[in-house]
Amino acid sequence: QVQLVESGGGVVQPGRSLRLSCAASGFSFSSFVMQWVRQAPGKGLEGMAVISYDGRNQFYAESVKGRFTISRDNSKNTLELHMDSLRPDDTALYYCARTFMWSFDVWGQGTMVAVSS
Amino acid sequence: QSALTQPASVSGSPGQSITISCTGTGSDVGGYSHVSWYQQRPGKAPKLMIYEVSKWPSGVSNRFSGSKSGNTASLTISGLQAEDEADYYCSSYTSSNTWVFGGGTKLTVL
Numbered sequence: 050q051v052q053l054v055e056s057g058g059g060v061v062q063p064g065r066s067l068r069l070s071c072a073a074s075g076f077s078f079s080s081f082v083m084q085w086v087r088q089a090p091g092k093g094l095e096g097m098a099v100i101s102y103d104g105r106n107q108f109y110a111e112s113v114k115g116r117f118t119i120s121r122d123n124s125k126n127t128l129e130l131h132m133d134s135l136r137p138d139d140t141a142l143y144y145c146a147r148t149f150m151w152s153f154d155v156w157g158q159g160t161m162v163a164v165s166s
Numbered sequence: 167q168s169a170l171t172q173p174a175s176v177s178g179s180p181g182q183s184i185t186i187s188c189t190g191t192g193s194d195v196g197g198y199s200h201v202s203w204y205q206q207r208p209g210k211a212p213k214l215m216i217y218e219v220s221k222w223p224s225g226v227s228n229r230f231s232g233s234k235s236g237n238t239a240s241l242t243i244s245g246l247q248a249e250d251e252a253d254y255y256c257s258s259y260t261s262s263n264t265w266v267f268g269g270g271t272k273l274t275v276l
Contacts, residue, residue, distance in 0.1 A: 151200035
């Protein structure tokens with residue numbers, strides 16, 4: 050079945066880096082725009098990073114621009130998010146999501162990132 | 167990109183209809199027909215309920231409907247049921263080639 054599975058979350062100190070991964074299965078991964086969306090504890094959703102189907106184009110929310118990098122490997126059906134200079138306000142549940150018709154039609158279960166000293 | 171504006175909470179009795187508004191700007195909601203709505207139950211990932219302002223994904227009840235006028239989109243749930251109790255988020259594509267979400271609305275079924 051169509052599935053997205055995130056991994057790589059954990060507890061990290063402020064200023065450090067972390068890399069998240071998302072494994073896709075059950076669909077033609079290389080045909081879809083993919084995104085990372087996060088949700089701070091008890092808060093709303095925030096779209097963070099978008100990558101085109103071929104990986105050539107990336108777009109970022111202002112809150113993470115210059116610190117986060119989205120990438121994909123279509124040969125391995127994986128999406129990644131490399132996060133640098135992490136701050137306490139980056140603490141959130143990070144979802145990867147498939148984009149279809151300008152909406153997020155498939156979501157993973159999320160991976161938790163906690164930034165704390 | 168500022169978050170879209172939604173009411174923090176709405177409530178209704180079973181069988182009634184409720185509407186959740188989502189206000190943005192000409193750079194997002196008002197500029198595109200790319201508005202979508204999501205239902206999120208506690209501890210679960212969001213679920214797509216409406217896309218392209220008013221279209222239903224496969225498997226979503228037609229008790230959920232969407233519309234848009236100017237910079238404001240709306241989600242209406244008719245024939246309210248206890249299982250509809252959840253948080254609801256709107257989202258829009260933006261002129262920055264990113265997506266912005268609303269702050270979320272907690273729906274309580276009385």
